Amino acid sequence: MDAEAMRQEAKESIEAAQNYRRELQLRLTGLKQACTQVRGSSSQARDALRRHFSELQAAATRLLAARLAQLVSQVDALEEHSLRPLTACQTLILQGVGQADHLLREGEAALRCGLEEDKLGSFNQKALNIQLDSLPEVPALVDVACVSVQLDDCVLDVLKERIVLHGSVSSHPPVQIIELQERPGAMLVRWAKVDEDFSVFDYRLQYRRTAGGGAYEDAYVGGDSEVVVVDLDPQTEHLFRVSARSDGRSSWSPWSVPQPGSTSLAPHEWSPGTDGYILSSRRNIAMRCDSAPSRCPVLYSNAPTYCCGQTLTFKVSAAGQADHRDGVGVCVERENGRETLQRDQAVCISTKGAVFVNGKEMTNRLPALALGSAVTFDMEVVALFTAGNDPSEGGANVKLRVTIGCGSREVVCDWLLEAAGDGLFFGCCFAHTGWKVLVY
Structure with a gap:
């Protein structure tokens, strides 16, 4: 092999090595993005778990305190209502005891006076007016309120059963966007279920502008697996994400990985100025x-x-x-x-x-x-x-x-x-x- 051929072969090897290094660097960039997604999503998941369970704990404490106050208030009301007639009866009996004591003192004084008819007659008449044979009725214990509480011991078991099953962690959302296809002033978005064990009742698609980081807004909620998002400005990148929920559930699944997309096609327009x-x-x-x-x-x-x-x-x-x-x-x-x-x-x-x-x-x-x-x-x-x-x-x-x-x-x-x-x-x-x- 002559020197020129060897020189050409060396140039080709250098070019191949440069291309190889370039491809490896691109793959390294993609790998870094993947690692960033894993670490970032894991951090967000941890924050979401801590925030959610902290809110649950605070809400449960508030609910338990409110329920305790409600039940104690009911006990107070029952006690007051049940004691009201008993207190009235007690007052009546104490009044009778006081009258009897006063009558006893008058009777003993009258007897000590001997046979004075005026004092004995007055005492006897007062005794007849008091009606010493009339006694107030005291209710039996079985007829009186006996305040008690009934607490379901299985509440803790039910809570434990729900808590140990509350929440889930998965490595991938159950649905993912599989295609973005530009349309004039719009974007056709298609998605698919990737978790076969997830029973889908309906989907929810959202989008927002990539620049500015504004809030997502709903583009579609329903059972279809594709939709055209209209009123998009050309040459403007948007992020699209989708989630799903099962039949009978109000909560939505985790969002899919947001997919960027933009349309280069100008939107269709009707001609202005047409009468009618x-x-x-x-x-x-x-x-x-x-x-x-x-x-x-x-x-x-x-x-x-x-x-x-x-x-x-x-x-x-x-x-x-x-x-x-x-x-x-x-x-x-x-x-x-x-x-x-x-x-x-x-x-x-x-x-x-x-x-x-x-x-x-x-x-x-x-x-x-x-x-x-x-x-x-x-x-x-x-x-x-x-x-x-x-x-x-x-x-x-x-x-x-x-x-x-x-x-x-x-x-x-x-x-x-x-x-x-x-x-x-x-x-x-x-x-x-x-x-x-x-x-x-």
């Missing part, structure tokens, strides 16, 4: 109002922001009366003045569930739109035709495979277009007031 519609501040919610009762044109998106490969969702947050012209869908161009999307170069679903492609109604139908309905559009390019075109396609230059979902049902159809740019418009139209649609 009121938009929200973010322009992602459109409400049909009665400013144009005789006619109402199609409300389009502000720009052709929908692209193939994405999922476009219309969420009905309020429903009104349905009309055959109504619908939500996607189109190539904005045709101002139109009162329906059931036309050429558009695909839509009416509020009654009918699907229209280029103005032609399809055989398959979807459920009618109602409050809470979510309609999704997914599209992919399946064919591009040459300049000569395929005669069987009627002069079309592109074929899109469109999947429209509503509830648990889907309709798949092919949409033939003369041309398709980088993006498509979306739109909605409602003949009657009361409809409100969120788009994301």
